[in-house]
Amino acid sequence: xxxxxxxxxxxxxxxxxxxxxxxxxxxxxxxxxxxxxxxxxxxxxxxxxxxxxxxxxxxxxxxxxxxxxxxxxxxxxxxxxxxxxxxxxxxxxxxxxxxxxxxxxxxxxxxxxxxxxxxxxxxxxxxxxxxxxxxxxxxxxxxxxxxxxxxxxxxxxxxxxxxxxxxxxxxxxxxxxxxxxxxxxxxxxxxxxxxxxxxxxxxxxxxxxxxxxxxxxxxxxxxxxxxxxxxxxxxxxxxxxxxxxxxxxxxxxxxxxxxxxxxxxxxxxxxxxxxxxxxxxxxxxxxxxxxxxxxxxxxx
Amino acid sequence: xxxxxxxxxxxxxxxxxxxxxxxxxxxxxxxxxxxxxxxxxxxxxxxxxxxxxxxxxxxxxxxxxxxxxxxxxxxxxxxxxxxxxxxxxxxxxxxxxxxxxxxxxxxxxxxxxxxxxxxxxxxxxxxxxxxxxxxxxxxxxxxxxxxxxxxxxxxxxxxxxxxxxxxxxxxxxxxxxxxxxxxxxxxxxxxxxxxxxxxxxxxxxxxxxxxxxxxxxxxxxxxxxxxxxxxxxxxxxxxxxxxxxxxxxxxxxxxxxxxxxxxxxxxxxxxxxxxxxxxxxxxxxxxxxxxxxxxxxxxxxxxxxxxxxxxxxxxxxxxxxxxxxxxxxxxxxxxxxxxxxxxxxxxxxxxxxxxxxxxxxxxxxxxxxxxxxxxxxxxxxxxxxxxxxxxxxxxxxxxxxxxxxxxxxxxxxxxxxxxxxxxxxxxxxxxxxxxxxxxxxxxxxxxxxxxxxxxxxxxxxxxxxxxxxxxxxxxxxxxxxxxxxxxxxxxxxxxxxxxxxxxxxxxxxxxxxxxxxxxxxxxxxxxxxxxxxxxxxxxxxxxxxxxxxxxxxxxxxxxxxxxxxxxxxxxxxxxxxxxxxxxxxxxxx
Numbered sequence: 001x002x003x004x005x006x007x008x009x010x011x012x013x014x015x016x017x018x019x020x021x022x023x024x025x026x027x028x029x030x031x032x033x034x035x036x037x038x039x040x041x042x043x044x045x046x047x048x049x050x051x052x053x054x055x056x057x058x059x060x061x062x063x064x065x066x067x068x069x070x071x072x073x074x075x076x077x078x079x080x081x082x083x084x085x086x087x088x089x090x091x092x093x094x095x096x097x098x099x100x101x102x103x104x105x106x107x108x109x110x111x112x113x114x115x116x117x118x119x120x121x122x123x124x125x126x127x128x129x130x131x132x133x134x135x136x137x138x139x140x141x142x143x144x145x146x147x148x149x150x151x152x153x154x155x156x157x158x159x160x161x162x163x164x165x166x167x168x169x170x171x172x173x174x175x176x177x178x179x180x181x182x183x184x185x186x187x188x189x190x191x192x193x194x195x196x197x198x199x200x201x202x203x204x205x206x207x208x209x210x211x212x213x214x215x216x217x218x219x220x221x222x223x224x225x226x227x228x229x230x231x232x233x234x235x236x237x238x239x240x241x242x243x244x245x246x247x248x249x250x251x252x253x254x255x256x257x258x259x260x261x262x263x264x265x266x267x268x269x270x271x272x273x274x275x276x277x278x279x280x281x282x283x284x285x286x287x288x289x290x291x292x293x294x295x296x297x298x299x300x
Numbered sequence: 301x302x303x304x305x306x307x308x309x310x311x312x313x314x315x316x317x318x319x320x321x322x323x324x325x326x327x328x329x330x331x332x333x334x335x336x337x338x339x340x341x342x343x344x345x346x347x348x349x350x351x352x353x354x355x356x357x358x359x360x361x362x363x364x365x366x367x368x369x370x371x372x373x374x375x376x377x378x379x380x381x382x383x384x385x386x387x388x389x390x391x392x393x394x395x396x397x398x399x400x401x402x403x404x405x406x407x408x409x410x411x412x413x414x415x416x417x418x419x420x421x422x423x424x425x426x427x428x429x430x431x432x433x434x435x436x437x438x439x440x441x442x443x444x445x446x447x448x449x450x451x452x453x454x455x456x457x458x459x460x461x462x463x464x465x466x467x468x469x470x471x472x473x474x475x476x477x478x479x480x481x482x483x484x485x486x487x488x489x490x491x492x493x494x495x496x497x498x499x500x501x502x503x504x505x506x507x508x509x510x511x512x513x514x515x516x517x518x519x520x521x522x523x524x525x526x527x528x529x530x531x532x533x534x535x536x537x538x539x540x541x542x543x544x545x546x547x548x549x550x551x552x553x554x555x556x557x558x559x560x561x562x563x564x565x566x567x568x569x570x571x572x573x574x575x576x577x578x579x580x581x582x583x584x585x586x587x588x589x590x591x592x593x594x595x596x597x598x599x600x601x602x603x604x605x606x607x608x609x610x611x612x613x614x615x616x617x618x619x620x621x622x623x624x625x626x627x628x629x630x631x632x633x634x635x636x637x638x639x640x641x642x643x644x645x646x647x648x649x650x651x652x653x654x655x656x657x658x659x660x661x662x663x664x665x666x667x668x669x670x671x672x673x674x675x676x677x678x679x680x681x682x683x684x685x686x687x688x689x690x691x692x693x694x695x696x697x698x699x700x701x702x703x704x705x706x707x708x709x710x711x712x713x714x715x716x717x718x719x720x721x722x723x724x725x726x727x728x729x730x731x732x733x734x735x736x737x738x739x740x741x742x743x744x745x746x747x748x749x750x751x752x753x754x755x756x757x758x759x760x761x762x763x764x765x766x767x768x769x770x771x772x773x774x775x776x777x778x779x780x781x782x783x784x785x786x787x788x789x790x791x792x793x794x795x796x797x798x799x800x801x802x803x804x805x806x807x808x809x810x811x812x813x814x815x816x817x818x819x820x821x822x823x824x825x826x827x828x829x830x831x832x833x834x835x836x837x838x839x840x841x842x843x844x845x846x847x848x849x850x851x852x853x854x855x856x857x858x859x860x861x862x863x864x865x866x867x868x869x870x871x872x873x874x875x876x877x878x879x880x881x882x883x884x885x886x887x888x889x
Contacts, residue, residue, distance in 0.1 A: 027738045053720045058560070061728075068725045069737045074717035075725030076563055077737055078556065079586050085553040089560020089568070090717070092544045093518055097564070097718050118549040277542030281565045281716065285515025285685050287541075292681035295509055295537060299499035300330070300676070 005259050006232045008047070008192035017042035020052055022070040033210030033221075034064050034131050036184030041100065041129065042071060043188075044195035055098045058087040060107040063138045064131035064210065067102040081111030084119045084128065091124050094281040095269045098198060099125075105132040109145040109165045120174040120203050124268045127197045127204045130167065131184075133212035134219045141215030151218055168248040168260055171205045172241070178204035179244065179261040183228050184211065185221050186257065193259060202267050209257070224255070231258030238262045304491060305358040306443060307366050309383055312375030315347040317432040320457060321373065322353035323671070324436055326500045327456070328449040329357045330673050333494020337789075338671040339365035339865060344525075344609040350378060355671075357443070359492060363637060363789025365670065367867035370487065371442060373435055374400050384410070392487060394438055396431045413438065413484045420475045430472050437476025444490040447477050498673040503641045503663055503786075504571075506674070507597060508533040510645030511569050512541055513683050516595075518561035518568040520546045520554045525609050526665040527571040527599040551576035555583040555596065562587070562594045563726060565691050565716035567649045571597035574616045575606055577623070584658050585624030588755065590726035591704065591712070593652035593659075593690060595645070600664040602863045611863030612665035614785060615837035617845065620660045621814060629655065629710075629758045632814040634662040634785030638672040639679070640811070646683035651765075654688030655711055655758045662813070664836070666865040667786035689713040695722045702733040706750060710757030759815050766812045768820035773799070773806030779875060780828035782854065783835060784810045784842050787866050791834060794871035801872075803879065810842070816849040825852050832878060834858040834871055840885075857885045 020042040028034050045055060055073035059065035061080035068075025074097075078086045083101050091099045108116050108130045119126065135153065136142040142155035145165045152159055171179045178200040182190030190208060197204030209224050231238075231247060236258065238244065244261035269275065277283060287295075308325060312318045319340065326336045337356045343349035356366040369387045374380035374395040380402070387393065389409045393402075397414035406412070417434040418426050433454075440450055451470050458466045508530050511519070519538060521531040531547065538545035544561070548554045554570045561568035572580065577598045587594045600616045602608025620632050631651055635644040644661060652659040692715045695701050703724035705712040712733075715722045725735045730742035730751060741747060771780070773795055781791045788809035795805040808824050825831050825846075831854045833843040838861045843854050858874035860866050874886035 023734060024736055024738055024741075027740065051720065052723050054718060056564075056717050057725075066729075066737060069727065069735075072723050074723055075727075075735075076560070076590065077725055077727035077729060078559075078590070079582055079728060082552060082556040082583065082586075085548065085556030086560035086563070088546075088553075089518070089520070089557035089562075090564040091560075092546065092557070093561035093564035093566040093568070094716075094718060114549055115553055118553070272544060273539035274542050274544045276539070280517040280542065280544055280561070281718075283517055283542045283566075285517075285567065286683070287513045287681045289681050291541065292509075292513065292679070293676075295512075296499050296676045296679055299501045299505070299674075300497055 005189070005192050005196060008195060009188045012043050012047045012191045012195060013188050015043050015046045017046050020045050020072045022072050024069065026066070026070045028063060029214050031213040032063070033133060033184035033212070034067065036187045036190065037064070037129060037131050037208055037210055038067055038070055040182070040187050040191035040194050041102070043191040044198055047191070047195050048198060050098055055100060056090055058083050058090065058099060058101045060103045060112060062104040062107050064102060064104040065107055081107055082115065083107065084112060084115040087126050088119060088122070088124055091126055092272070092280070094279060095125070096279060100198065101126060101128045103130060105130060105134060105146045106136050106144045109167055117170070117174045120171055120176040120205065122268045123175060123177055123202045123265065125201055127194070127206070129194060129206045129208060131210035132167065132207050133210050133216055135212045135216040137212045137215050148218065166248060167205070167207045169245065172245055172248055172261055176205045177202035177263050177265055180206045180259045181257045182206055182208045183224055183257050184208060185225060189230060189257070196259065200262065201264060227253060227255045228257045229254060231256045231260065303358060303360050304488065305356065306370050306487065307354060307356045307368055308371040308373065308439065308443070309352065309354045309369045310373045310375070311350065311352040311379030311383060313348050313378070314342065314345055314351050316375045317429065318351045318353050318375060321432045321436050322355055324453045324457070325355055325439065326671055327453050328440065328445050330498040330500045331449045331452065332445060332491060333496050333498060334359060334491055335361050335498065335673045336500065336671065337362045337365050339666065340669060341864060342610050350382065352379070352383070359494065364793060364868065365865070367869040371439065373439055375432055375435070376400065392442055394435050394442065396435065399431065411484065413442065413480065415476055415479055420479055421472050424468060424471050424475070426472065430469070433469050433472045434476035437473035438480035441477045441480035442484060442487050444486045444488060447474065499676050500671055501638055501674055502529065502669055502671055503638050503667040504529040504599070504669065505533055506638045506641035507571070507645060507663070510642035512543060513681050514646040514649045515567045515685050516543060516569045516649065517566040518544050518558060520548055520557040520570045522548055522551050522554050522572065522576055524573045524576045526601055526668045527573050527597065529669065530571045530597065551579035552583070555580040558594050559583060559587050559592050562592045563590070563717065567653070569595045569597070571599060573599050573601050574603050574619060577616065577619060581623040584630065584660070585626060585628055586728045587658040588628035588630060589728045591656040591714070592726065593656055595648045595652050595659045595661065597661045597663055599668040600662065608863045610665070612865050613837060613861060613863065614664055614835050615841065615861070617662065617813065617841040620662055621845070623660070627752070627756065629657045629755055629762070630814065631657060631659045631762060632662060633659065634811050634813055635667070636785060636788035636809055636811055638674055641667065642679060643683065646685070650684065650686045651762065653690040654686060655762055656690055656714060657758060662785055664786050691716055693719055695719060697721055703735045704731065704733045704751070704754065706733055706754045709761045710754045763815040766815065766817045769808055769810060769817055769824060771806050771808055771824050774804060776827055777804040777806040779803055779805040779830045779832060780808055780824065781805060781871070781875070782808045782810065782831060782833045782842070782846070784813060787834060787836065790866045790868055790871060793868040794875070797868060797872050798875055803875070813845065816845070818850045821846065822850050822852060830855050830879070832856040832858060832875055834866070836860050836866055855884070859885060
């Protein structure tokens with residue numbers, strides 16, 4: 001599996017993405033890491049040859065959450081922190097759809113943290129891409145749940161006194177069955193992580209270092225380039241949970257990106273009892289007289 | 301046959317089987333073809349506390365739990381002490397002589413029917429938990445109900461525990477029946493049987509069944525009294541009916557799950573009580589902005605905050621009305637009885653889908669949890685299902701698709717995700733006809749106004765569809781009682797009593813609260829010399845709403861906010877106080 005990510009990088013590099021180009025160009029700042037994420041998602045869908053009409057991209061609020069508007073697919077742009085529940089509802093109603101959730105660190109690890117943990121333990125077949133820039137960008141540069149201790153922002157002028165959330169460790173502990181981290185500065189590696197995440201049966205988290213070039217002058221492309229290394233290059237075995245946890249805690253001079261952990265287990269959809277009648281969105285509406293009479297009989 | 305009616309109260313502490321005794325009496329009566337209406341007054345405890353169930357039994361359909369008591373079944377001393385004074389003259393008091401003592405200064409106008417439960421059943425392996433079954437048997441004699449139905453009900457309750465347990469309980473009940481037959485005269489001649497057995501149901505169960513009949517395929521909830529029994533019904537029957545049922549981590553998730561499912565193209569429902577609804581409010585606006593159909597039931601309980609978890613109130617109207625920031629189209633419905641709960645679901649889904657809006661349904665603990673008999677023939681399964689232009693699965697290749705196309709009605713054709721050849725984004729940020737959500741587009745004043753006009757235009761057409769309110773009773777009367785939702789059955793009975801007391805009274809029971817049918821309401825109010833608004837809250841939320849929507853100021857108000865439901869006698873007393881004492885609000889401070 002470790003090598004699978006590297007194998008795909010070459011194939012995904014030049015895959016044409018025109019079919020996934022949205023109706024407008026993004027209004028992100030020039031140089032924003034989110035451009036790389038958008039491109040990576042388009043490449044992943046193109047590589048997997050998924051028709052745009054079979055994809056729903058769901059988001060919350062924030063710069064990164066505007067992504068559904070920039071890609072050709074069905075999209076739902078929702079409330080701050082609530083993208084995952086919307087996505088889960090969509091997936092349960094129509095499990096045929098490929099559901100991809102895109103958002104930022106504030107959206108997913110701050111206001112949406114509760115949903116994040118519960119979505120992972122449910123293991124619905126959803127791909128969640130978090131553009132983690134360690135800052136609140138759209139609200140002009142306040143501290144985020146992944147901001148490093150000590151950083152000075154508009155809302156922490158004397159330095160951040162809270163330690164950051166560790167999304168990778170959290171995902172491993174919450175039962176996510178595909179846990180990866182990408183970097184906008186390594187777009188083909190990221191695209192291959194996304195492609196594998198979409199193909200993975202179950203909940204896939206792809207946390208992405210996606211630098212904010214306007215408000216985060218600490219965690220810059222250069223800062224990451226000095227530190228990140230690919231787990232795949234060091235022969236990390238993603239089936240080794242204990243080793244994945246060890247790697248999740250590594251954050252300093254060296255920061256791993258790549259696939260930390262993957263396991264294939266039953267998805268929520270495999271267990272959903274209502275699917276015995278078929279997919280909800282395909283069901284005829286209403287009750288037959290026999291069904292209705294049987295239900296009323298229970299009250300007699 | 302003239303109407304016969306008996307009201308039975310059963311009380312004890314939680315865990316003593318009051319619910320089971322009450323349900324058994326209700327079921328036995330319903331199997332006779334008799335009507336019941338029952339209300340359970342309980343507290344937020346699992347064991348202990350005081351649980352009090354009042355069951356009204358009648359030969360004709362009844363619409364509230366009444367305000368008097370003919371038979372008291374006291375499972376503990378506390379119940380006897382609390383409720384003895386409520387029993388009508390010549391009424392009956394049933395109790396276990398080994399547990400309850402009649403006080404020295406007891407009322408002389410009652411029949412005290414003590415049953416020595418343990419002594420009577422010691423050869424049958426009597427355990428203290430069986431006292432309610434012995435007393436149920438005795439009550440069956442006193443009420444002149446057929447004992448064979450007791451056997452059937454015991455079978456229903458205990459069959460999962462095996463035949464010996466069923467037999468044991470039937471025997472114990474029979475001892476109670478025999479003892480009563482030998483020692484107490486019955487309350488009247490045998491209850492005449494109705495033409496056929498009736499169903500005993502609750503408002504919540506009728507919401508659930510109505511939703512499924514209307515094509516609901518997704519139900520999400522977080523447990524919260526008094527909405528939880530909707531979840532329980534769906535959890536039990538959902539899988540076999542093809543309904544995905546999801547208990548979520550919180551109400552924020554619940555409503556967003558439902559909106560997601562609605563967006564994907566299924567009819568999605570969620571329910572909660574006021575506190576949970578507070579958490580949902582932001583997403584109600586999201587549904588309106590993304591034009592995603594969703595139906596939300598708010599089963600109100602006493603507030604504010606967590607307030608009275610197990611008590612009833614109608615004080616969330618403003619919350620429903622003001623849910624979510626900004627102006628947006630929505631609908632608020634307040635069904636009035638169990639059957640109405642059923643049919644309201646079809647209306648709610650049709651309106652939600654045809655107008656692509658959130659539809660909010662106001663219930664309350666009284667409506668949601670009361671037990672009521674319904675004639676199964678009145679439950680039609682072929683309810684009208686009209687999705688309008690809301691679930692299209694194809695779109696012609698040669699026609700441009702705009703998800704939020706500006707149309708004369710404000711309703712745009714909605715193609716479901718997964719449909720080939722079409723793609724769009726539904727955005728909660730302001731957007732244009734195509735759904736483009738970049739800031740330049742959404743904040744453009746011309747486009748913004750156009751988008752708002754398109755969405756809000758739906759209300760104009762929706763309002764035209766709302767049925768005109770009908771006055772119940774005489775066209776013209778001295779007094780018009782105006783209420784909303786669950787109090788309808790109480791108001792009708794109160795009006796009847798007032799009319800018989802010489803104050804001709806009619807009723808305007810409002811179900812359609814928003815958009816408000818102002819013209820129809822004014823037609824009724826204008827004719828009435830005395831309009832009294834009756835509601836179960838402190839501030840007169842409906843009264844103020846009527847004033848806001850019509851400019852009409854009611855003459856008086858009857859209000860109740862102590863947690864217990866309105867009763868006909870309370871309304872009668874309130875109206876008389878307003879007419880005679882010249883006060884404007886009953887009870888006032």
